[in-house]
Amino acid sequence: MISILYDVNRYRKFLNERVNDGNTVIELGPHLGESTKLYVEKTKLTVAVDKSSQSEKAFDKILPEFKNLRLVKGDARNFETIKKVMNLTQRCDVLAVDMGGGRFSDTVFKVWATWAGIFRPKHSVLRNRGLAEFIQRAEIHDESVIKEFPDDGWLAEWGRKTPYALEKQLKEFEFWVDL
Numbered sequence: 359m360i361s362i363l364y365d366v367n368r369y370r371k372f373l374n375e376r377v378n379d380g381n382t383v384i385e386l387g388p389h390l391g392e393s394t395k396l397y398v399e400k401t402k403l404t405v406a407v408d409k410s411s412q413s414e415k416a417f418d419k420i421l422p423e424f425k426n427l428r429l430v431k432g433d434a435r436n437f438e439t440i441k442k443v444m445n446l447t448q449r450c451d452v453l454a455v456d457m458g459g460g461r462f463s464d465t466v467f468k469v470w471a472t473w474a475g476i477f478r479p480k481h482s483v484l485r486n487r488g489l490a491e492f493i494q495r496a497e498i499h500d501e502s503v504i505k506e507f508p509d510d511g512w513l514a515e516w517g518r519k520t521p522y523a524l525e526k527q528l529k530e531f532e533f534w535v536d537l
């Protein structure tokens with residue numbers, strides 16, 4: 359299942375409901391851990407990934423409370439960050455992505471599709487307004503791509519590749535300007 363939200367409170371609530379006992383969760387963009395703190399206790403392992411120093415500071419306080427929580431400080435667009443997470447887990451049950459609800463939807467999609475292709479979550483939960491708007495407005499007019507897909511949280515097209523093939527796709531970010 360792939361779920362999209364925009365309102366941050368709804369995102370936090372929905373993510374908490376989506377996480378089941380004993381799950382492994384990868385959360386991209388936890389910021390101060392407000393979303394993480396709601397569900398972390400239920401999980402076998404939670405890996406939070408954020409590039410900001412604010413996040414690192416906040417997690418310095420949260421980490422000692424939960425033995426099953428790890429923070430990887432790094433940019434989610436960088437394959438080095440993915441490798442650090444792969445050293446902690448190869449798969450996850452839930453992949454949550456909140457890089458900012460108004461963040462460029464093309465970036466959020468590419469980050470999500472790459473991470474989901476590698477860690478193959480049962481559920482993906484994304485927070486992004488542009489993607490939500492796209493889904494509401496888009497219609498498929500080509501029967502050749504309308505299929506029964508398994509109800510999981512990653513795209514078959516991306517997930518069939520090896521992590522190192524996906525690394526090449528991430529390289530494209532080097533051409534993107536980060537404002």
Ligand SMILES: C[S@@+](CC[C@H](N)C(=O)[O-])C[C@H]1O[C@@H](n2cnc3c(N)ncnc32)[C@H](O)[C@@H]1O
Binds near residue numbers: 387393408
């Ligand atoms: C809106 S905040 C997340 C809020 C959080 N989900 C909550 O419920 O409180 C977005 C976070 O995404 C992080 N972020 C944005 N782009 C990122 C990237 N490329 N790699 C890693 N973290 C990123 C930011 O540092 C920030 O902490």
